[in-house]
Amino acid sequence: MTVKVGLLGLGTVGIGTAKILLDPAERHPLVKAVEIYRVGVRSLDKPRAIELPRDRLTTDLQAIVTDPNVDVVVELIGGLEPARSLILEAIRQGKHVVTANKAVIARYGDEIFTAANEAGVYVLLEAAVGGGIPVIQPLKQALGVNRIQAVTGIVNGTTNYILTRMQEEGGDFEAILADAQKLGYAEADPTADVDGLDAADKIAILASLAFGGRIKLEDVFCEGIRHVSASDIAYADRLGFVIKLLAIARRDTCPMSNEALEQLQLRVHPTLVPKHHPLASVNDVYNAILVEGDPIGQVMFFGPGAGEGPTASAVVSDILNIVGTLQSQSVAAASEPQNPLLACTHQHYCQVSPMADIVSRFYVRLLAKDQAGVIGRIGTCFGNHEVSIESVVQIDVHGETAEVVVVTHEVKESNFQAALAELREFANIQQVPSVLRVL
Amino acid sequence: MTVKVGLLGLGTVGIGTAKILLDPAERHPLVKAVEIYRVGVRSLDKPRAIELPRDRLTTDLQAIVTDPNVDVVVELIGGLEPARSLILEAIRQGKHVVTANKAVIARYGDEIFTAANEAGVYVLLEAAVGGGIPVIQPLKQALGVNRIQAVTGIVNGTTNYILTRMQEEGGDFEAILADAQKLGYAEADPTADVDGLDAADKIAILASLAFGGRIKLEDVFCEGIRHVSASDIAYADRLGFVIKLLAIARRDTCPMSNEALEQLQLRVHPTLVPKHHPLASVNDVYNAILVEGDPIGQVMFFGPGAGEGPTASAVVSDILNIVGTLQSQSVAAASEPQNPLLACTHQHYCQVSPMADIVSRFYVRLLAKDQAGVIGRIGTCFGNHEVSIESVVQIDVHGETAEVVVVTHEVKESNFQAALAELREFANIQQVPSVLRVL
CATH class of the missing domain: 3.30.360.10 (Dihydrodipicolinate Reductase; domain 2)
Structure with a gap:
């Protein structure tokens, strides 16, 4: 069984993807089952690093996602539109989708996965995070x-x-x-x-x-x-x-x-x-x-986390995952139930804590005058807001200005910010150039 | 659809596996589709860290692998026998197998995968290497x-x-x-x-x-x-x-x-x-x-790389992989083609280079007398066998004995060993306590 892929985009990752598919030797045998059937590009005449028969290329991306012969649409054009519309159209046409597009999934994942579940197709996105690293x-x-x-x-x-x-x-x-x-x-x-x-x-x-x-x-x-x-x-x-x-x-x-x-x-x-x-x-x-x-x-x-080869590796691994699943089904894909390990079926939204409630440690760098009294002042101010200090390091003194670095114990963000706001009001605190969180 | 598991062995990893399956909350929803149907143990009366209905336990492992209700056999008894025979019998009975047993797979993988391919069942072994790390x-x-x-x-x-x-x-x-x-x-x-x-x-x-x-x-x-x-x-x-x-x-x-x-x-x-x-x-x-x-x-x-929880995580992920595949098939598994990404279908043996032909760098630690001449002697001897030296460090001198550490450039193992044999013959080389390879 050959699976026909419609590739949208022939930039860096598209080229890398085509290179793997056109050179299957010493790779998983299933790579041979994938055919690059259509490739959507912006310009037909641009010189490219790979050779593809001219009649596979088209500038009409819409024609690819509606082509009844295409089994899997691989979206590598990036950005929000027309990527989102093309993905949704491919899904409506009953095609599986592979994408490297983190922006579109992070914003329209809801719409896309709802549509995919209704159509009974897979939308895979290994390349969207961590480049070649298998993590999705x-x-x-x-x-x-x-x-x-x-x-x-x-x-x-x-x-x-x-x-x-x-x-x-x-x-x-x-x-x-x-x-x-x-x-x-x-x-x-x-x-x-x-x-x-x-x-x-x-x-x-x-x-x-x-x-x-x-x-x-x-x-x-x-x-x-x-x-x-x-x-x-x-x-x-x-x-x-x-x-x-x-x-x-x-x-x-x-x-x-x-x-x-x-x-x-x-x-x-x-x-x-x-x-x-x-x-x-x-x-x-x-x-x-x-x-x-x-x-x-x-x-x-x-x-x-990026680059032609690694990202293409992730894209092709997704294509293969779909090919493997299709090959293990004896009848047409659309009538089969989905593999719940490949599909994405959750419906509810996660509750997310407001930042003000989050507990973490902080690193603060301050520039202060009158160093003798300043550390006591910092300690008192933090103490007033239940910010407990792990260490205070007074590292450099430039003329009248001392640079003081404070690392806190775990503290609620809102308490820490309140303490910091109070601290900024002190006359002998000249500047707070850095506030960073500590793991 | 519920998938019935027959667990062979209730040691550390078996307990860990049962704990996950008995407590599916906040895990992949598919965990709920797995039923611990039979558990093979050595003693029925041993107190254990988990509660299982007494009638699920048996000391008759053979009865589990031949039980027509069992879909997946999970082999966690370790060692070569009876593990090998039980796995082969389970396969003959048309059951999928999950195992954490690296010893049996490394020695009898050939026999086991040939049998599995004939029977059209999967043998998964994520837990056999790297404990919980997904690598297989x-x-x-x-x-x-x-x-x-x-x-x-x-x-x-x-x-x-x-x-x-x-x-x-x-x-x-x-x-x-x-x-x-x-x-x-x-x-x-x-x-x-x-x-x-x-x-x-x-x-x-x-x-x-x-x-x-x-x-x-x-x-x-x-x-x-x-x-x-x-x-x-x-x-x-x-x-x-x-x-x-x-x-x-x-x-x-x-x-x-x-x-x-x-x-x-x-x-x-x-x-x-x-x-x-x-x-x-x-x-x-x-x-x-x-x-x-x-x-x-x-x-x-x-x-x-080991431990109850991590290894059990790998075992259950294999079980889920089989469950997911079975759920995506509309008819009984045995009549469906296998997913080539889960099956193991290669037949030939890999050619392995003899160690003598392998090229690597070496670290050698020598104890030598008469340090003045010894480095020249080492250099000449290595040179005679085309061993090129990257660095020679004469690190410690104890009385008349100098400790010399040599790191070579890349060299063929047989050349290096010949040089080393010659070196050992020199009167002023007292000992060669360490020879290690360098990445």
């Missing part, structure tokens, strides 16, 4: 027997590259971002990466799978890395931490009983990670996703 | 679209625990092994772990999946960690390495053209791993498996 499928299948407590990821390669270089070179954000742009590791408009929006899309998708509920993207708290400075990285280093942009989805626990609640924490922010933590040594453009569950404990998936 | 399924599915170049694993928790403690405490093997035995991290008879036999079973299984061929266990070169000394670990540390017991399966490349050959390297041995390598920071009882392939690059899976 393990979350749906191998890890699904666990009661998941948390998914914590370094899921954006650009910011991890920038933070790693800041760590290694002691350089500042702006200079290294500019260099990363020159080297092609960051986009000309770096907003989606450095402001954490890309990571927010991805953690919304991971949380939905890990906790079996739908996620509203606006529920994800999102803070980027623009304000992380070379001196924060240096202080963190001295305190035994590295700074990483983490995307966190965690089942909230009751602070009194430590019992799991029905609410999730969902947040993306730069975080001080202890050096011995498995995520601390994930550097450069690599991604990693740490899953904690009962009874498995901690499992981590590490690998290349 | 990703190798069969998500990574299968890649041309795999190498699988390199820390797959034995006991030896990794011992080596980590030797690294951290500077202690010697025997003392730390004794302590590990007292703490329950090593067996009373530690042979299978410390001599690398357990790791050999596991890499044989991983290689078979990664390279799509059967493996003869006796083709795996196997060297344990008994001879790794505190001073080797200290020297390795100074040279920028940690010592790990690695299990390696690698597609051989032609030394001249670097082109992939049709032969595999299969070996287990203590190895100097550069500190920046992803496997270097995998410590204590944790396992990790690094997969390298084209086009994915490097992907690593990290997690707990």
Whole structure:
């Protein structure tokens, strides 16, 4: 049985996908069962790194998703429209869909999966998170027997590259971002990466799978890395931490009983990670996703989070998953029940805790005058709001100004913010350049 | 549809498996579709950590594998017999099998998978390698679209625990092994772990999946960690390495053209791993498996390699995989074709390179008299056999004896061994206490 694929988009990932499918030797034998039947492109005449018969190419993407011969539509054009409409049309036509489009799934997953379940087709998205790293499928299948407590990821390669270089070179954000742009590791408009929006899309998708509920993207708290400075990285280093942009989805626990609640924490922010933590040594453009569950404990998936080859590997693995499922069914797919491990059937929305309720540790860097009295003042102010201090380090003195770094114990966000607001009012606190969370 | 499981064995992993199945809340909804129908135990009266109705238990394991109501047999008794016979009988009866038994699969996989393919049933074994870490399924599915170049694993928790403690405490093997035995991290008879036999079973299984061929266990070169000394670990540390017991399966490349050959390297041995390598920071009882392939690059899976909860997680995920597949088929399983991503259909044996042909780097520690001339002598002797030296470090001198550590460039094993044999004949070489391979 040959399965006919309609490929939408022949950019980097599309080229990588076609390369695998056109060169099946020494790969899983099932790769041979996949035929690139139609490829939708913007221009027919552009020179490309692969050879495809000219009559397979078309600029009419709509014709691909409605072609009765196409079994699986592979959406690799990215962005919201026309990607969303093409995916929905493919589903309506009874076609399975494979996509690498995190933005469209994070925003329209609800609509897309509802339509897919009605049509009895699969929508697979391994390439949408973590590039080539198999993490979507393990979350749906191998890890699904666990009661998941948390998914914590370094899921954006650009910011991890920038933070790693800041760590290694002691350089500042702006200079290294500019260099990363020159080297092609960051986009000309770096907003989606450095402001954490890309990571927010991805953690919304991971949380939905890990906790079996739908996620509203606006529920994800999102803070980027623009304000992380070379001196924060240096202080963190001295305190035994590295700074990483983490995307966190965690089942909230009751602070009194430590019992799991029905609410999730969902947040993306730069975080001080202890050096011995498995995520601390994930550097450069690599991604990693740490899953904690009962009874498995901690499992981590590490690998290349982007790039032609890795992302294409994930796309083709999804195609194969559909081919394998179709081959194990003796009759036409549409009349068969779905494999619940591949389908996405949850309907309800997850409850997400407001950020003000979340308990975490904080790192604060302050510039203060009159150092003799200032530490007492900080301590009192934090104490008034039940913020307990783990350590105070007065690291550098420049003339009359002392730089003071405070690390707190676990504290409720709203209490911490109230203390911070009060602190900012003190005459001898000149500036609070950094507030970061600690894992 | 409920799927009825016959559980063979109610030891640590059996208890863990039952705990998950009896407590499905907040897990994948499919867990509820699994019924523990029969449990085979050695003694009916032993007190246990879980409650099961007395009439589910039996000491007659044969009756479970032949019970027409049982859909899936879960073999958790371990060892070779009666495990092998019970698995084969279950297959003949048309039942799917889930097993955590690496020993039986590494030795009788050929017979078992041939029988399974004839009967049209699945034999799944996620728990056999890497405890809870999902690695078998990703190798069969998500990574299968890649041309795999190498699988390199820390797959034995006991030896990794011992080596980590030797690294951290500077202690010697025997003392730390004794302590590990007292703490329950090593067996009373530690042979299978410390001599690398357990790791050999596991890499044989991983290689078979990664390279799509059967493996003869006796083709795996196997060297344990008994001879790794505190001073080797200290020297390795100074040279920028940690010592790990690695299990390696690698597609051989032609030394001249670097082109992939049709032969595999299969070996287990203590190895100097550069500190920046992803496997270097995998410590204590944790396992990790690094997969390298084209086009994915490097992907690593990290997690707990043993224990009740993690191993049970893997067992139940296999059961669910079968349940999901059965639910997506509208007619009785036996008449349906198999999903080629779950089945194991390769028939041929992999060609394995003899150890003498393998190219690697070496670390050698020598005790020599008359240090003035000895380094020249070592250099000449290695040079005679085309062994090129990367570095020679003369680290300690005790009286008349100098300790010399040599690290070679890549060299063919047979050349290296010939040079070493010649070196041992020199009057001023008193001893060669350590020879280790370098990654």
